[in-house]
Amino acid sequence: MTEQLRQSAEDREFLSELHAQIGGRLAQQGHRYTSGRRKLVEVLVLSGQPMILPDIVEADPKLAQSSAYRNLDVLVRCGVIRRINVGGDHTYFELAEPLLGHHHHLICLSCGSIEDVQFDSEIEHLVDKSLNEISARTGFTPTTHSLDLHGHCADC
Amino acid sequence: MTEQLRQSAEDREFLSELHAQIGGRLAQQGHRYTSGRRKLVEVLVLSGQPMILPDIVEADPKLAQSSAYRNLDVLVRCGVIRRINVGGDHTYFELAEPLLGHHHHLICLSCGSIEDVQFDSEIEHLVDKSLNEISARTGFTPTTHSLDLHGHCADC
DNA sequence: GCAGGAATGAGACTCATTATCAATTCAAGG
């Protein structure tokens, strides 16, 4: 069995677990996990980075724009997908943290691309600790934090 | 001299220094520091927190919407004002970091308000250090970072 | 003062996103 095939089998397993998990979440809220919604998830998984809507429908032209927007919204409300606002014309979408893990973004000011990065857990822990101090001090109750880098990617 | 008056005198001095600094920046790029632009800056200073455009023009109804948007853009391009995107309908504006100092945001998911907070310098230093490591590892050249808390403010 | 570029403001315009609605699909019973 080649590395290529092994990888592909793992991917398939990952995808089907993901679909099962998402299907459950949707069912919980009285929604169906239709093929259009499944496609949205798959496009985002395959891309591996946040995407804007025009790129999503280009990646799978069977997706109708209005349905894509509507379904992204459903998936966002069910906690499956997350919106990212970086101030271009379009909103970015990616899998939500419960599915993709906690991570941060490298946002390129030249080409507008967004890449995911993980910080090591030591840093993440320190950040969490100081954020808790801030919360205690201000009465603010945090649910999550965002820590993004703005600059120029390796290609720009 | 009452505390009130002293405070007010300090504020006046702060404002006039700020105006001088901003005027210089604008002149450098061949722009004038007109009364409309001055008003925008003053509204933001007085507010003390990021504002969206409807609130800005409400705070000083002499400001025309189109001119306000245009001038905010000029001020952003000159590094005087910063845009903040948190994914409501509107973009938020605040004084840029060189004028306001490096800080972060408490973003309320209920009422949409944004409040500024400073982290202590130890944390800030740790964050910087880890961000530099990330940059070295990925080839990304950062110009700045944003670290914001999303949650619910003391009032909500 | 005056000439020429910069700035203004009212309104038209763009375009990402959302709402509408008739047609279609689906799941659960019977």
Add this chain to the structure above:
DNA sequence: CCTTGAATTGATAATGAGTCTCATTCCTGC
């Protein structure tokens, strides 16, 4: 394997934040 009601779809219309246009006004240097 029919039916029925609710969920979903997709084409299209509508919304609205932000931008552009352009005639007019304001500055600033000469």
